[in-house]
Amino acid sequence: KAGVTQTPRYLIKTRGQQVTLSCSPISGHRSVSWYQQTPGQGLQFLFEYFSETQRNKGNFPGRFSGRQFSNSRSEMNVSTLELGDSALYLCASSLGGSSGANVLTFGAGSRLTVL
Amino acid sequence: QQQVKQSPQSLIVQKGGISIINCAYENTAFDYFPWYQQFPGKGPALLIAIRPDVSEKKEGRFTISFNKSAKQFSLHIMDSQPGDSATYFCAASIGAGSYQLTFGKGTKLSVIP
Numbered sequence: 001k002a003g004v005t006q007t008p009r010y011l012i013k014t015r016g017q018q019v020t021l022s023c024s025p026i027s028g029h030r031s032v033s034w035y036q037q038t039p040g041q042g043l044q045f046l047f048e049y050f051s052e053t054q055r056n057k058g059n060f061p062g063r064f065s066g067r068q069f070s071n072s073r074s075e076m077n078v079s080t081l082e083l084g085d086s087a088l089y090l091c092a093s094s095l096g097g098s099s100g101a102n103v104l105t106f107g108a109g110s111r112l113t114v115l
Numbered sequence: 116q117q118q119v120k121q122s123p124q125s126l127i128v129q130k131g132g133i134s135i136i137n138c139a140y141e142n143t144a145f146d147y148f149p150w151y152q153q154f155p156g157k158g159p160a161l162l163i164a165i166r167p168d169v170s171e172k173k174e175g176r177f178t179i180s181f182n183k184s185a186k187q188f189s190l191h192i193m194d195s196q197p198g199d200s201a202t203y204f205c206a207a208s209i210g211a212g213s214y215q216l217t218f219g220k221g222t223k224l225s226v227i228p
Contacts, residue, residue: 043216043218106160108157
C-alpha cells in the first residue's frame with residue numbers, strides 16, 4: 001500500500017514569500033501531523049489534524065498554518081518566510097484513534113530553502 | 116527547553132558490536148517512548164516503543180531499557196550491522212491518543228565493517 005506522499009520534495013523561496021506544502025496520508029489514515037526538522041532544533045511538532053480539525057498545535061508563530069481536507073489530505077502554509085524557516089518539513093499519518101499506540105508513519109519530507 | 120535529552124550525538128561501532136544510545140526526560144507525564152530510525156533522504160520510521168509499565172522490550176536485535184525512577188531510557192542494538200547506519204531519535208509523548216511527540220536531537224550511528 002502506498003506510503004505518505006509529500007509534495008514538492010524540494011523548493012527554494014526568498015524571504016517574505018509564502019509557501020504551501022502538501023501531504024497525502026496512507027489510505028484509511030485520518031490523522032496528519034506536521035513536524036519541522038532542522039540540524040539545530042531537531043524534530044519539532046507543528047500541528048496535528050484529525051477529521052479536518054486541528055487537535056494540537058506546537059509552539060510556532062502564527063505564520064505557520066495548516067488545514068485538512070475531507071479526504072484527509074493536508075496542507076501546511078508558511079507566510080512571510082524567514083531565513084530560519086529553512087528546514088525539512090515532515091508529514092506523518094496515523095489511523096487517528098484515541099486508544100492504542102500512536103504509531104506515526106512519516107513521509108520523506110519537503111525540503112524548503114529560504115534565500 | 117529541551118524535554119528529551121539524547122546522547123551521544125554520534126557513535127561509531129564496529130560490525131558485530133553493541134550500539135547504545137541514551138535518553139533522559141524531564142516531564143513525568145510522558146507515558147509512551149518510541150524510537151525512530153532515519154536514513155538519509157527518508158523520513159523517520161518507527162523502530163520500537165515502550166510504555167513505563169515495563170522495564171525492557173526486545174524486538175530482534177533491538178532492545179529498549181527503561182528506568183522510570185531515573186527518567187531514562189536507552190536503545191541497545193546488538194550485533195550491529197553496516198545497514199544499521201542511520202540517525203536514531205528517541206521520543207516521548209503524553210497519552211495514548213497524542214500525536215505530539217517530543218524528540219531527542221538524534222544520534223548518528225555509523226557501523227564500520
